[in-house]
Amino acid sequence: MIKHLRKFDNIKLLCLLENENLKTKVVEELKNCKNMSVVSTIDGQQPSEMKYDIVVMDYNFTEAYEFITALKKSKPHLPMIVLTDSDDDETILKCLNLGASSILSKQLNFINLRLAMITALNTSKRVDKVSFKDGIYYDIYRERFYNNDSAIKFTNYEFLVLKLLLDNKEEPISYEFIKEKVWKEKKMSIFTMRNIINKIRKKTYYDIIKNNSSKGYQIDTIAS
Numbered sequence: 001m002i003k004h005l006r007k008f009d010n011i012k013l014l015c016l017l018e019n020e021n022l023k024t025k026v027v028e029e030l031k032n033c034k035n036m037s038v039v040s041t042i043d044g045q046q047p048s049e050m051k052y053d054i055v056v057m058d059y060n061f062t063e064a065y066e067f068i069t070a071l072k073k074s075k076p077h078l079p080m081i082v083l084t085d086s087d088d089d090e091t092i093l094k095c096l097n098l099g100a101s102s103i104l105s106k107q108l109n110f111i112n113l114r115l116a117m118i119t120a121l122n123t124s125k126r127v128d129k130v131s132f133k134d135g136i137y138y139d140i141y142r143e144r145f146y147n148n149d150s151a152i153k154f155t156n157y158e159f160l161v162l163k164l165l166l167d168n169k170e171e172p173i174s175y176e177f178i179k180e181k182v183w184k185e186k187k188m189s190i191f192t193m194r195n196i197i198n199k200i201r202k203k204t205y206y207d208i209i210k211n212n213s214s215k216g217y218q219i220d221t222i223a224s
Helices: 020-029 064-074 089-098 110-123 156-167 175-183 190-203
Strands: 012-016 035-039 054-058 080-084 102-105 129-131 136-139 144-147 209-212 216-219
Touching: 012 020, 012 064, 020 035, 020 110, 054 064, 054 110, 064 089, 080 089, 080 110, 089 102, 102 110, 156 175, 156 190, 156 216, 175 190, 175 216, 190 209
Parallel strands: 012 035, 012 054, 054 080, 080 102
Antiparallel strands: 129 136, 136 144, 209 216
């Protein structure tokens, strides 16, 4: 059961669109998307370094096929919507073999495109987040913590402490280890540490960080 809806205006979108008229239309239709990249040429693009939540692609942008294949290797569950002006079996088969989650006509209808994106985002297998209680999760690709899709505003030290605990979630980590990795050469007391931990708990929930007095701190995660 999907409890919290992922909305298209809060994701990182990649549009592979070579045709200028189609590009203009898509950009206009999706102008509410806060983080959208429109690619008209593949030169210099490195698929393995790209971290997107969803792709919208023009079927006729043939130069993008090899790029998409490489991108899907690094992120196999990446949702993709293909725009085409043909509905013949060969076209449909090629789109499906490419990994398309939806195939839409280039005679774009904003409602249909939006619904296809939201459906793809919410039904694709999530391998890009770590879940906590109360709807809180960490988005690996955007490197941000969210509460029901609203970004949680942490200070730099709060984020670094929480991220360090997450990176070492299998076992408690000591005060000294946190001090070394987060504060490095700067001065820091146990009271500063406790203050940071308390602020993180207030912004999330108390048990997100568990305290073992003899071993240190450990983060509380649940299965995604």
